[in-house]
Amino acid sequence: MGFLSAEEKGLVNGLWSKVNVDEVGGEALGRLLVVYPWTQRFFQSFGDLSSADAIMGNSKVKAHGKKVLNSFSDGLKNIDDLKGAFAKLSELHCDKLHVDPENFRLLGNVLVCVLAHHFGHEFNPQVQAAFQKVVAGVASALAHKYH
Amino acid sequence: MSLTKAEKTIILSMWAKVSTQADAIGTQALERLFASYPQTKTYFPHFDLRPGSAHLRTHGAKVAAALGDAVKSIDNIAGALSKLSEMHAYVLRVDSLLSHCLLVTVASHFPADFTADAHTAWDKFLSIVSCVLTEKYR
Numbered sequence: 001m002g003f004l005s006a007e008e009k010g011l012v013n014g015l016w017s018k019v020n021v022d023e024v025g026g027e028a029l030g031r032l033l034v035v036y037p038w039t040q041r042f043f044q045s046f047g048d049l050s051s052a053d054a055i056m057g058n059s060k061v062k063a064h065g066k067k068v069l070n071s072f073s074d075g076l077k078n079i080d081d082l083k084g085a086f087a088k089l090s091e092l093h094c095d096k097l098h099v100d101p102e103n104f105r106l107l108g109n110v111l112v113c114v115l116a117h118h119f120g121h122e123f124n125p126q127v128q129a130a131f132q133k134v135v136a137g138v139a140s141a142l143a144h145k146y147h
Numbered sequence: 148m149s150l151t152k153a154e155k156t157i158i159l160s161m162w163a164k165v166s167t168q169a170d171a172i173g174t175q176a177l178e179r180l181f182a183s184y185p186q187t188k189t190y191f192p193h194f195d196l197r198p199g200s201a202h203l204r205t206h207g208a209k210v211a212a213a214l215g216d217a218v219k220s221i222d223n224i225a226g227a228l229s230k231l232s233e234m235h236a237y238v239l240r241v242d243s244l245l246s247h248c249l250l251v252t253v254a255s256h257f258p259a260d261f262t263a264d265a266h267t268a269w270d271k272f273l274s275i276v277s278c279v280l281t282e283k284y285r
Contacts, residue, residue, distance in 0.1 A: 034263040035270050052263040109247055113266060116255040123255050125175070125182040125198070132183040 002080035003137055008130040009079065015119065015127055016076060024118065025069025026062035028111045030055050036106055042099060072111075075138055082141035090145035101143035108135025148275065154268035155221050161260050161269075162218045165253065169215060172252050174207025179248040180241075187241050214249070217276050225279045232283045242280050246273035 004012065033040050034052045043049065046060040055061055071089065078085035093099045112131055116123045150158070165172055178198050181188050194202040213231055220227035235242070250269055254261045261269075 031263050031266055035267045052267070056263050112247075113250055113254050116251045117258055117261050120255045120258060123251075125179045128179055128251060129182040 003082065004079055004130060004133060008133065011127045011130040012076065012079075012134055015115070015123070015131075016073070018119075019115070021069050021073050022062075022066040024111075024114055025065035025067070025072075027056075027065065028107065028114045029065030029068055030058070030061050031114060032103075032107050032110045033061065035110065039103055039106070042097065042103075068107075069111075072138060075141070076134070079134070079137075082137045083144050086138065086141035087145055090142050093142055094146040101139065101146060104139035104142045105136070108139050111135060148271060148278075150221065150268065150271055150275070153264070154271060157265050157268040158218060158221060158272050161253070161257065161265060162215070164257060164260065166215060168256065169211035170204065170208040172207075172249075172256060173209070173211030173214070174204050176245060176249040176252045177203055177207050177210065179251055180245050183248065184244045187244060190241065210245075210249075214276070217272075217279075221272075224275050225282070228276065228279045232280050235280045242277035243274075246270075246277050249273055 033043065033049060033055050040049050043061070043064070046058060046064075048054040048058060049061075075082055075085045093101075093104075112128060112135060115131065116128070119127075181196050188196055191202075191206075194200070194206070196203060213228060216227045217224045250266070250273060253269060254266070
């Protein structure tokens with residue numbers, strides 16, 4: 001068995017096929033900045049981050065969220081080699097962006113909350129469990145090249 | 148960390164809705180906890196943890212009742228939950244894992260209410276509850 005069981009892959013891909021990746025990306029990044037305001041330090045150039053409404057409506061936040069989640073989505077296609085898939089991004093986040101990997105875990109959990117919010121009861125305990133494995137794997141892959 | 152007035156208002160008004168399904172929400176949060184974080188089951192070797200079990204429903208109701216107590220005494224959560232803190236002295240990280248699962252449960256049950264501000268309020272409230280529970284660890 002690879003990283004996920006066949007059943008878990010089914011649950012993840014099944015839900016993900018219904019996700020509007022661009023929208024959910026903006027939502028997840030926005031909520032990260034609202035709920036954990038210290039993360040705003042990485043986005044000083046993004047303009048108005050002065051309130052929840054400002055952040056959630058901010059076009060740069062939405063655009064960046066879209067970028068982040070499309071990258072995550074690409075990673076899902078290589079679920080059995082997340083470390084390989086995210087190697088370059090890991091180096092970037094360490095060497096250029098200086099982001100503490102703890103923030104990847106925070107974003108992963110925010111994404112899980114956003115999926116629960118969007119999908120309600122469909123995002124049941126088994127689906128959540130599969131996604132928790134995925135976000136943990138992605139966070140770990142993004143931290144893998146840190147030195 | 149403490150809740151702002153606005154955050155308390157959000158928690159109180161959402162709790163009015165949550166409390167009508169409190170037991171189910173407490174139970175589902177536990178189901179989510181055990182499914183996503185199997186290591187947490189080590190604290191319940193004496194329980195039947197299968198979804199729908201009587202043990203889960205009873206314990207879920209207790210969790211919900213404790214949260215209700217915290218909401219009722221939102222200005223003094225430490226006072227309201229001090230007994231629980233002694234009982235949970237050895238559970239590692241369960242507090243933050245259960246907080247996350249409670250957040251996910253609330254998000255999935257109340258789509259209209261779970262705005263970014265509500266998400267923040269709940270995350271902070273549950274963090275405070277967690278802190279109170281772990282305060283007496285050593």
